[in-house]
Amino acid sequence: MMDMLVVGGGYVGLSAAVAVKQAAPHLEIAVIEAAPKEAWKRDGRASAIIAAAAQMLEVLGVWDTILPEAQPITRMIITDSKVSDPVRPVFLTFDGAVADGKPFAHMVPNVVMVGALLEQAARLGIEIRNGVSATSFRSGDTNVALGLSDGSTMEARLLVACDGVRSKLRDMAGIKTVSWDYGQSGIVTTVEHERPHEGTAEEHFLPAGPFATLPLKGNRSSLVxxxxxxxxxxxxxxxxxxxxxxLERRFGHKLGTLKVVGDRRAFPLGLTLARAFVAPRFALAGDAAHGIHPISGQGLNLGFKDVAALAETIVEADRLGLDIGSLNTLERYETWRRFDTFRMGVTTDVLNRLFSNDFGPIRAVRDIGLGLVDRLPGLKSYFIGQAAGTSQGGNPRLLEGQAI
Known part of the structure; x- marks a missing residue:
């Protein structure tokens, strides 16, 4: 019998397995991933990794592998306009550094991040099973039995679901969600441009929704x-x-000629918040627990915060000789994460509704608000710290750059 089973072999699932195994090497951990073994190499997307998450990845021993391919975000520009406006006024700018001089975020190709986590998982002796999916599970007094699509069954003291916003395991556990559809989709692709971006990220608030350009290594940018x-x-x-x-109508010509070099895909956008994060011998993490609008760029980083809190909860319980899968143990994780998740979900919901419209009076109020923030250095520093995850009290140790 395993100690912990993780369903979902993306960055959240892999980092959860690595974090626990690194701090408690005697625990037996396996990761179940429905996709074939090499499927992750086809992911052309990139993700914004905030400073606190980068500190966690450094403690986990993977950041040095990721860093050569990571592009620091040195500046953030926010505008508010219509697509047809000849001039796009800048209402708010942020220098992309936190207190210690490090950038508040890096852009990292997903293939680099997943590859580094897979290598570390292999070094730690974590079992990875590809090409099989979870079909059922049953929680008992001392263990959970997970049925797999190949007809086999695996048992563990704890099952962690990192299987995405449409989590089948969450449904099997009977955990309800609060959710709604925004009627929007996020187009994701990569572009090359003639001139360098100089590490600048831009978010243009347009009537249909935000148009974000995020710098990548070289003269390339990721679009959301x-x-x-x-x-x-x-x-x-x-x-x-x-x-x-x-694309050119929204991107503009400041970086010269544009060329789309990545696959273009559209993802439906909505808000999904799980009503509970845990059940007996069962925990949700990442998008399985919460799916939010990308307007703040915090979705993946919320998942990393889950990982840090869950790993610390499990490892400390194990060191005290407690049952890592008991509801009493897991409720500490739920208490730690639910308020922050709810707050971020509400924040992104309000921001999306406030900025994804062209109602004149609302536009005037939000632009005045952005201008005021731009003129108050203390408030700007606070927002940068919040975005970077470095000014939040009660952070798990991994997010502070400390081993569990």
Whole structure:
């Protein structure tokens, strides 16, 4: 029997397994991933990793592998306009450094991050089972039995579901969610441009939703382009000429000629919050516990915060001789994470509703608010610290750069 089973072999699931195994090497851990063994290498997306999450990845022994391919975000610019506006005024700028001089975030290709975590998992002796999915599970007094699609069963003291926003395990556990659809989709792709971005990220608030350009290594940027779902589907299906013409209208010409170099895909956007994060011998982490709008760039980082809190909860319980899968143990993790998750979900929901419209009076109020923040250095520093995850009290030790 295993000590911990993790379902979901993405960055959240792998980092959870690595964090626990590194701090408690005697625990037997396995990761179950439905995708084939090499499927992760086809992921062309990139993610923003905040400073606190980077500190955690450094403690886990993977940041040195990731860093050569990570692009620091040295500056953030926020604008508010219509697509047709000839001038796009800047209302708010942030220097991308936190107190110790480090950037508040890096852009990291997903393949680099997953590859580094897989290598570390192998070094630690974590079992990875690819190509099988969870079909059922049953919790008992001392263990949980997980049924797999190949007909086998695995048992463990604790099952951790990191299987995404449409988590099947969450449904099997009978955990309900609060959720709604925004009627928007996020178009994700990568572009090359003629001139360097100099580490600057930009978020343009447009009537259909935010259009974010995030710097990558070289003269490349990752796009997260929010549109109404029908328009997003039309754009993704359009030919290259139409897509790049619409892209240039939003991106502008400040970085010269643009060329789309990555696959373009559209992901429906909504808010999903689990009503509970734990059940007997069962815990949710990452998108399985919460799916939020990408307007703040915090979705993946919320998952890393889950990992840090869950790993600390499990390891400390084990050191005290407690049952790592008991509800009493897991409730500490739930208490630690639910308020922060709820707060971030509400924040992104309000921001999306406030900025994804073209109602004149609301536009005037939000632009005045952005301008005021831009003129108050203390408030700007506070927001940077919050975004970087470095100014939040009660952080788990991994997010502070400390071993468990």
């Amino acid at each position: 382009w929010t549109e109404r779902t029908d328009d997003a589907n039309r754009l993704v299906a359009a030919n290259d000429l139409v897509f790049e013409e619409e």
